[in-house]
Amino acid sequence: MTIVTGKAEARRRLQSGRSGVLWKMWEHRADYAYVLPAIAVMLIVIAYPIYYTIELSFFKTPPGLQLRDKIYVGFDNYTNILTSPVFWKVTWNTMIWTLASTFISFVLGFGSALALHRDFIGRGVLRAILIIPWVISAVAASYIWKWIYHSDFGVIGAVLVGLGLADRPPNFIDNVSTVLPSLIVVNIWREFPFAMIMMMAGLQTVPEQLLSAAKVDGASAWQRFWHVTFPHLSSVSTVTILLLAVANFNSFIIPWIMTGGGPSNASHIWITHIYELAFGRQLWGVASAYSVLLFLILMTLGYFYVRALSGNERKEGSA
Amino acid sequence: MTRITLGGAVLRGTVSAALVVSLMSASALGAPPVDLSKWSPEYVRSIAGTQDFDTAADCGKVTPLDYKGRLTFWYQGVFEGDPDLLRQYYKEFFETFRKTYPNIQLEEQALTYNDLLDKFRTALLGNAAPMAVRLQILGGTEFAAKGYLQPLKPEDVGYSTEDFWPGAMKAVTWDGVTYGIPTNNETMAFIWNADIFKRAGLDPDKAPATWDDVVKYSKQIHDKLGISGYGLVARKNAGNTPYRFMPQLWAYGGGVFDEATANPTYKEVELNSPQSKAALQASYDMYVRDKSVPVSALTNQQADNQPLFLAGQLGMMVSHPSDYNVMLDLQKKATGTDKDKAQTVIDNMRYGLIPTGPDGKRAVVFGGSNIHILKPEYVEGGKVDEPAAKAIICMWTSPEWSLKMAYAGSNPGNLNGFKTKWMKERLDSIKFLDVTTSMLPYGIPFPALPQSPEIMNIIVPDMLQNALTGAMTVDQAADDAAEKVKSLVEGKL
Known part of the structure; x- marks a missing residue:
């Protein structure tokens, strides 16, 4: 009779577990071979640039020198960024831009999805119309909005002056106080259809039987929404919000085309400021340090995104 | 019809000798083809149409017309604020170049003023620049200081340094070496x-x-x-x-x-x-x-x-x-x-x-553009076809084309352009040209710094x-x- 101690059993299980993993990997060797080219490409186009950006963030790159003649400055770029008032102004802008755009786009998108989920005449047409802002080119939309907002002969200004509601056209994008909210409006206009589509897809998964049962049990419309619909949409909501947040952090086209970050840096967000530092001012080192900071934030968001997705999978798996 | 109203302002605007001298670098105090000390609307009119130039023959001496090669070329092209007339001349230039040098495979790319510097800088970082580039006057010094450009002077393409505005030559000179040739110079x-x-x-x-x-x-x-x-x-x-x-x-x-x-x-x-x-x-x-x-x-x-x-x-x-x-x-x-x-x-x-x-x-502002040749190590493929690059540079900076390419919006970089028949035609057809040429002596180049x-x-x-x-x-x-x-x-x- 063999006596197996708890310790020995644990070791045995671990070893068999390890060999099991290796065996599984061997069994799936063809699958790994299939994804190997993709991994190799990712290493070249993602991993190397990340490494190079981190490396560059420790160097100074004066305009009179080539990049290869860069000067090592340690953490100076990070110190300069974090002690620069412009950085904090741009960070504040980025937070407002991201939070306001994400939150309002989501709320509007969710509301539209709920409205369009109901059956009524013209629903298809309305759906198509509401998706337009999302499908048209961001560049074209930016130019159009620039003319709509134009401080001297914009459409809004002309209408307001024409109706006698204003003496002169309102100043939307040439004013440090109004420029960021004005750009956020454009961003929301462009993004809310994305949230709408995501939430409409989510609404399709809410079981009709549950809603009918709740109705039979006397639940009000709000109670049916809050206790049945909303819990079913929590996962898709999380993913939508995270995707919107990441997209907004990286949003470049609208602020760059409409204002170039101005006036007086009032509409610069991180990504446009990084672009200006790198390509306008050739401060590659400072821009790289900025990018590293942005990368860390986005990776954190990415982590939560993956966790949210995994949570969904687990829920679906256990269902 | 609009009448040109120059008035006393233009009369006062005729040559300011001190400012003309301020535009002259010591090296350029040679014998320019036009007398800068006499610069005035009347003088410009008097020299217009007084000399003929054969561009193909002149450039053929620099690069034989049957030369076979390949050239990549970026340039600051026409944009939304430019007149259609200029668009037409740009089109004609490239058509003429292809006819003149049928064996040079030209791959040109036009970029707007605001995009060119960013794109060019990025391309240089990846050693993917074109063989030749025409940059705004502001850009030359930066790239010369960084060592991206080959030395290039007017004499290399058959002209003389004195054929160009001295102030413009300053903008293509870094550390005493000339790195480009002015294509056009303008004053508003x-x-x-x-x-x-x-x-x-x-x-x-x-x-x-x-x-x-x-x-x-x-x-x-x-x-x-x-x-x-x-x-x-x-x-x-x-x-x-x-x-x-x-x-x-x-x-x-x-x-x-x-x-x-x-x-x-x-x-x-x-x-x-x-x-x-x-x-x-x-x-x-x-x-x-x-x-x-x-x-x-x-x-x-x-x-x-x-x-x-x-x-x-x-x-x-x-x-x-x-x-x-x-x-x-x-x-x-x-x-x-x-x-x-x-x-x-x-x-x-x-x-x-x-x-x-x-x-x-x-x-x-003494504005304008310059044309440059890149060093091979920064060019896509690591090679520069110098004869092909010189062929296009010779054509663009010729009296004929430096005038035509600046027909409506600027002035020829090559001073001989003022003597061509096209200058005469231009003075008759482009209104107010007298005024802008009168501003040339007041031109101040941007600081020649990277x-x-x-x-x-x-x-x-x-x-x-x-x-x-x-x-x-x-x-x-x-x-x-x-x-x-x-x-x-x-x-x-």
């Missing part, structure tokens, strides 16, 4: 709408004499007619901003450094001098105090002022001679009553010299925006900008 002029002047109670045929007058006129136009007086431009990262603000800055006696002097050293930063602050104050007075300029000045560029001017909603602006042709192009596209309104504006369009500062100093693009495209517009938005006072904005320039030049950033 002052444009106003005589009808608006008349309705505002101003003399319709007289341009404001000083920048202080511009401030006064702008206010008077705005107060009486409710429209914008002067077309201020203060967008960041747009070439239009320094081209319009620097003449004002220099006229008041200010500058970024001492670039407006005869022998600049670029040692002391003068952006926060009392004179520079006075120039900034003038912009502040127009934008903030009087609200007499377009509100959109902070996000717009000159291309946005053009339709405003054509619509009769803008009284004055600083621009190229080409703006007359641009107005004609825009007028053709107008419909209904807008067409007639536009024609009225065109009929009332007047050109004059750019106003002076309080001390009578007149200045304008930091110039950042100073002109970022720091100076930032200074304007900081003052005009109230983010800083005029003093603070000037001090902040001066500090940024100092840090940049000292390599602190």
Whole structure:
């Protein structure tokens, strides 16, 4: 009779577990071979640039020198960024831009999805119309909005002056106080259809039987929404919000085309400021340090995104 | 039909010998093909059409016409603010080049003024630059200082250094070596709408004499007619901003450094001098105090002022001679009553010299473009086809093409261009050309420093925006900008 101690059993299980993993990997060797080219490409186009950006963030790159003649400055770029008032102004802008755009786009998108989920005449047409802002080119939309907002002969200004509601056209994008909210409006206009589509897809998964049962049990419309619909949409909501947040952090086209970050840096967000530092001012080192900071934030968001997705999978798996 | 109204201003604008000399570097004091000391509208007319040139034959001596090769070439091309006439000449140039050199495989790429520097810098970082490039005047020094460009002087393509404006040669010289050849050189002029002047109670045929007058006129136009007086431009990262603000800055006696002097050293930063602050104050007075300029000045560029001017909603602006042709192009596209309104504006369009500062100093940016050849190690494929590059450079900088490619908006880089029959034709067909050629002797080149693009495209517009938005006072904005320039030049950033 063999006596197996708890310790020995644990070791045995671990070893068999390890060999099991290796065996599984061997069994799936063809699958790994299939994804190997993709991994190799990712290493070249993602991993190397990340490494190079981190490396560059420790160097100074004066305009009179080539990049290869860069000067090592340690953490100076990070110190300069974090002690620069412009950085904090741009960070504040980025937070407002991201939070306001994400939150309002989501709320509007969710509301539209709920409205369009109901059956009524013209629903298809309305759906198509509401998706337009999302499908048209961001560049074209930016130019159009620039003319709509134009401080001297914009459409809004002309209408307001024409109706006698204003003496002169309102100043939307040439004013440090109004420029960021004005750009956020454009961003929301462009993004809310994305949230709408995501939430409409989510609404399709809410079981009709549950809603009918709740109705039979006397639940009000709000109670049916809050206790049945909303819990079913929590996962898709999380993913939508995270995707919107990441997209907004990286949003470049609208602020760059409409204002170039101005006036007086009032509409610069991180990504446009990084672009200006790198390509306008050739401060590659400072821009790289900025990018590293942005990368860390986005990776954190990415982590939560993956966790949210995994949570969904687990829920679906256990269902 | 519009009559050219030069008046006393143009007479006073004939050669200022001191300023002409200021444009001359010691090396260029040779025998130019035209007499710069006689420069005046009359002189320009007298030399136009006096000499014939055979471009193909001249360039054939540099690169044989049957030469077989391949050339990649980027250039600052025509954009939305340029007249159709210029578009036509650009098209013709490349067609002619292909006919003249049928065995050179030319791969050209046009980029706008604002995009070219960014794209070119990025390409250089990846050793993917073109073999030859035509850059704005502001860019040459930066890339020469970084060692990206091959030495290239007019003699390498069959011309003489004296064939080009001495001030323009400064912009392609770094550390005593020449790295490029000017293709065109331009100076802007002052444009106003005589009808608006008349309705505002101003003399319709007289341009404001000083920048202080511009401030006064702008206010008077705005107060009486409710429209914008002067077309201020203060967008960041747009070439239009320094081209319009620097003449004002220099006229008041200010500058970024001492670039407006005869022998600049670029040692002391003068952006926060009392004179520079006075120039900034003038912009502040127009934008903030009087609200007499377009509100959109902070996000717009000159291309946005053009339709405003054509619509009769803008009284004055600083621009190229080409703006007359641009107005004609825009007028053709107008419909209904807008067409007639536009024609009225065109009929009332007047050109004059750019106003002076309080001390009578007149200045304008000596603008233009240069053409360069890259070093092979920075070029895609690691090879430069020098004969092919020299062939296109010879053609573009020839008297014929340096004039045609600048037909409506600029002036030939090659001074011999002024002697061609096309110059004569141009003087007859392009209105107000006399005025802009009269401004040439007042031209001041941007500082020949690698930091110039950042100073002109970022720091100076930032200074304007900081003052005009109230983010800083005029003093603070000037001090902040001066500090940024100092840090940049000292390599602190």
